[in-house]
C-alpha cells in the first residue's frame with residue numbers, strides 16, 4: 001500500500017478538556033490541560049501524519065471531550081467497522097457520532113449487544129502483517145466481545161489480559177509494528193498473556209520497554225511502514241528501534257497524557273487489510289456452571305469468581321438465588337469465558353474440584369445419555385482399546 005492510500009481519522013481538540021476521571025491519568029488533572037498547548041500539539045501530530053498518509057476529520061462536538069481519542073471510535077477491518085460500546089457512561093455519548101462517521105464513509109457497521117463493552121482500536125490491534133488481531137480485556141473491553149470480533153471480521157483473535165490500571169487500553173502498552181516487530185510493556189499483562197505473546201512473536205522481534213518509556217506512552221505510537229510517531233522515547237529505546245530499521249519522530253503530547261492518551265489514541269487507522277493465510281485456530285470459549293450450597297457463608301462464590309479471573313478468564317453471573325434461611329443453600333449460575341480452549345479446561349477443572357457443575361454446552365461434540373445404573377454404559381456405547389481414550 002503506498003503511503004497516501006493509508007488513511008487515518010482524527011478529531012480536532014476544539015472541545016477537548018479533562019472534565020472527569022475515568023482512568024488514573026485523569027486524577028488530579030481536571031481542567032489542568034492547556035487548550036492552546038493541546039491545539040498546538042495536536043496540530044503538530046496532524047501535520048506529521050498528513051505528510052505520510054491521508055487524514056480524514058470528524059467534526060468535534062461539545063460535551064464529549066474525549067472524542068479526540070478516535071482510536072476508540074471502533075475497530076476497522078477492510079470496509080467493516082465494529083462500533084465501540086464504551087464502558088464508562090462519560091464516553092457513551094460519543095457512540096452516535098462515530099457511528100455516523102463510519103456510515104457516511106461507507107463502512108458496514110456492526111453494533112455489539114447492550115452491556116457488552118468494547119473500546120475499539122484502543123483495545124484491538126491488528127498484527128501489521130494482517131495475520132491476527134490482538135485484543136485486550138480486563139478494564140474497558142469485556143472478553144465476551146472478542147467472540148463477536150472473530151465472527152464479524154473472520155479473523156483469529158488473540159486475547160490478552162491487562163493487569164495494570166495505568167495501562168487500561170491495549171494500545172497504551174502494546175504496539176504491533178511493521179515486519180512482525182512488537183513494541184510492548186510486558187508487566188502490563190498477566191503471565192498467560194505474556195506466554196501467548198512469546199509464542200506468537202519471536203524474541204528478536206519483541207521490543208520490551210522500561211517502565212519509564214511505558215509511562216511516557218512510548219507504546220502508544222503510530223506506525224506507518226518504517227516510521228514510528230510517539231510522544232517520547234528514551235535514547236536506549238530509540239537506538240533499539242533504529243537497529244530494527246525504524247525512523248522515530250517524537251512529538252510532545254503532554255496535554256493529552258493528562259487524559260490518559262497520546263499519539264495512537266488520537267488516531268484511528270481506517271485502512272486495514274487482512275491476509276487470510278491463517279486459519280482461525282484459537283477461539284474464546286464460554287461455558288455455564290452451576291454452584292449450589294452455602295455459597296456466601298463459606299465464601300465459595302468469591303473463591304470461584306477469583307479463580308476464574310486469576311486463571312485469565314472472565315465471568316458473568318447469570319442467576320443468583322440466595323437461600324431464604326441462613327442454613328438453606330444458595331444457587332448461582334455463572335457464565336465463564338476464557339481466551340482459549342486450554343485456559344477453559346484449566347479453569348473448569350478447578351471449578352469442578354470446588355463442586356461446580358458444568359451445564360451442557362450449547363454446541364456439544366458428544367452425545368449425552370442418562371445412565372440407567374451406576375457403572376452401566378448405554379447399549380450402543382463403543383469401547384476400544386486401540387485408540388487413546390480420554391475421559392471428561
Ligand code: ARG
Nearest residue numbers: 023069071122169259261265
Ligand atoms: N480519557 C480517555 C479514556 O479514558 C482516554 C482514551 C485514550 N485512548 C486510547 N485509545 N488509549 O477513555
